Amino acid sequence: SYELTQPSSVSVSPGQTASMSCSGARLGNKYASWYRQKPGQSPVLVIYQDNKRPSGIPERFSGSNSGNTATLTISETQALDEGDYYCQAWDGSTGVVFGGGTKLTVL
Amino acid sequence: QLQLQESGPGLVKPSETLSLTCAVSGGSLTTTNYYWGWIRQPPGKGLEWIGSISYTGSTYYNPSLKSRVTISVDTSQNQFSLNLTSVTAADKSIYYCARMWLKRPKEYFFDYWGLGTLVTVSS
Numbered sequence: 001s002y003e004l005t006q007p008s009s010v011s012v013s014p015g016q017t018a019s020m021s022c023s024g025a026r027l028g029n030k031y032a033s034w035y036r037q038k039p040g041q042s043p044v045l046v047i048y049q050d051n052k053r054p055s056g057i058p059e060r061f062s063g064s065n066s067g068n069t070a071t072l073t074i075s076e077t078q079a080l081d082e083g084d085y086y087c088q089a090w091d092g093s094t095g096v097v098f099g100g101g102t103k104l105t106v107l
Numbered sequence: 108q109l110q111l112q113e114s115g116p117g118l119v120k121p122s123e124t125l126s127l128t129c130a131v132s133g134g135s136l137t138t139t140n141y142y143w144g145w146i147r148q149p150p151g152k153g154l155e156w157i158g159s160i161s162y163t164g165s166t167y168y169n170p171s172l173k174s175r176v177t178i179s180v181d182t183s184q185n186q187f188s189l190n191l192t193s194v195t196a197a198d199k200s201i202y203y204c205a206r207m208w209l210k211r212p213k214e215y216f217f218d219y220w221g222l223g224t225l226v227t228v229s230s
Contacts, residue, residue, distance in 0.1 A: 043203075095168070096146075
């Protein structure tokens with residue numbers, strides 16, 4: 001079955017840029033999406049189709065996807081950006097696949 | 108604004124069937140290019156996709172759960188449902204329903220989510 005691997009945690013200082021990765025076999029041939037989930041809340045879509053932002057998501061959020069790795073980048077990180085971030089893709093055999101999630105801490 | 112609301116028992120006995128419904132408001136189930144999905148999250152853990160259904164009844168299921176899962180749709184009520192049979196303690200999770208954009212060959216993502224409902228499995 002297809003798997004997506006994410007680092008368990010990423011820390012960043014306020015105002016700095018946070019980057020988190022999502023790795024999977026030939027992920028660059030698929031579209032990656034990203035979700036942010038704050039404690040006690042439902043996930044929220046922040047990036048879809050590798051680098052598109054839904055309405056209401058700040059331009060500070062950007063994404064890329066190439067080779068085996070997709071990356072979510074948050075510039076000028078703020079405390080309100082803290083949460084768990086999940087990547088997601090579709091595999092023809094497995095269906096929808098989520099990564100294990102990365103906890104973003106803004107120190 | 109589209110809203111999704113999960114409902115169903117919060118407690119299910121081991122070996123029995125978990126049944127949940129997702130009511131959709133502010134939009135129609137019959138919108139082109141959208142499927143309707145179930146995702147679960149064990150407390151403190153990550154997201155696991157269960158399956159998705161179109162308004163015509165076309166389904167995709169997670170292979171690891173497929174033998175126990177049935178997802179159905181009721182367009183007259185603008186809702187869709189999940190049945191998960193033979194539950195065990197491992198099925199204790201927050202269950203979310205969500206709208207999924209689907210455009211082949213590779214556009215698949217969830218853009219609206221319900222608030223989730225916690226289901227516990229215990230006798």
